[in-house]
Amino acid sequence: MNQLPIGLVFPGQGTQKEGMGAAWRESPSWDLTAEISEVTGEDIPRLLLHTPGEQLRRTDLAQLAVFTVAVIAHAEAVRRGALGGRVVACAGHSLGEYAALTAAGALTVADAAALVAVRGRAMRDAAEAREGTMGVLVAAPLAEVETLVAAVRASGADVWIANVNSPGQTVVSGSPGGIDALDAEAPAIGAKMIRLQVGGAFHSPYMAPAAETLRRALKNAPFAPTHLPVVANADAEPYTGDCDWPELSTRQLTSPVLWERSVATLTGRLGCRRLVELGPGRTLAGLVRRIDGDTEVVSLDSPDALDVQPDASEET
Incomplete structure (x- = not known):
């Protein structure tokens, strides 16, 4: 019997909510x-x-909250043997990359948390210095979105692609004006704009000051020389x-x-063969199903979820 090869995935900012730690409070990993x-x-x-x-919508607080719940969920899943397979790789969405690096053995929890704190504060400072916002364009192919974004930017508006999610x-x-312009043009490619309640223009050149601050912290971070693939x-x-x-x-910030x-x-x-989402919410599971409907995906977003995982062994 071999265990099914699994990947661990970790969510990013935007999945936080009030009282998000309550479910984990009595678990040993709450320490x-x-x-x-x-x-x-x-x-x-x-x-x-x-x-x-x-x-909790404040960028620095949101990032620490989501990161902490993600590493608690991972630690508790490992402690209970609830991952349901052999972990072969990790990935995280934006902020989630730091939880992925922790799970993979590239960073300790303490070192990753220190970087998350620097990152969140730097991004908050950059957003306060230069107003920005974000939105989601749905129902349009990426190539058409890329063409539209390039055209709006060529007209003089600041706008960029930030996440290619699914x-x-x-x-x-x-900029707010750039997002407004994209919103107005979105129907031309059959897309709909959904505004995001975020504090800045993340994953864009507006985050360049934050990237420089983070770079200095990262240079001193003790990344392990070998670890699971991230x-x-x-x-x-x-x-x-x-x-x-x-x-x-x-580079991820911009x-x-x-x-x-x-x-x-x-x-x-x-x-x-299976992806396991660890942390608050089930956002990534939904994206994975849109990307690859043939891959099993489960969300371990509470201690109760850790107790209902099926046996993931497979015959050799």
Whole structure:
């Protein structure tokens, strides 16, 4: 009997909600909140249990909250033997890449948390310095979105592709005027714009100041020389330590998250037969089903979910 090869995937900012840590409070892995509090200077238990939802939208707090729940979920799944297979690779969406690096053994929880704190504060500062926003264009092919974004930018508006999430779902980022212009033109390609309630134009050149701040922190981060493959957002390529993670992680802030291609790398080249989403919500599971309907995907978003995983062994 061999265990099914699985990939672990971790969600990003936007999946946070008020009281998101309550379900995990009684689990042994809740002890990680003390460690993360110490290295970040934030009261993580309070953040996960008592911070109002509106305040949790603040970029730096949202990122710490989502990261913490993701690493708790992973630690608890490992402790209970609930992953249901042999982990062969990891990936995370935007912020989720730091939880993926932790799960893969590239960073310790403490080192990753410290980087998440720097990243969140730097992105918040950059957003406050230059107003920006984001939206999702749905129901249009990527090639047509790319053409439209290029045309709107050529007209003088600041707008860029921020996330290529799945077929028919592309996130755009830029100035409020740029997003307004895309919204007005979206029907021309059969697309609909859904505005996102975010604090800035993430994954765009507007984040260049944050990228420079993060670069300095990343240069001193002790990445392990070898680890499980992690598929990088910046190029959808898998890396096992033979790479420049500081450069890849810095580039991620100002370039698109190539999630659709990343999932294809996991299920194709890396041979993942099941993807397991760890952290708050089930956003990534929905995207995976749109990208590759033949790959099984499960979301371990609560302790109860850890108790109902099927046996994932397969005959040799």
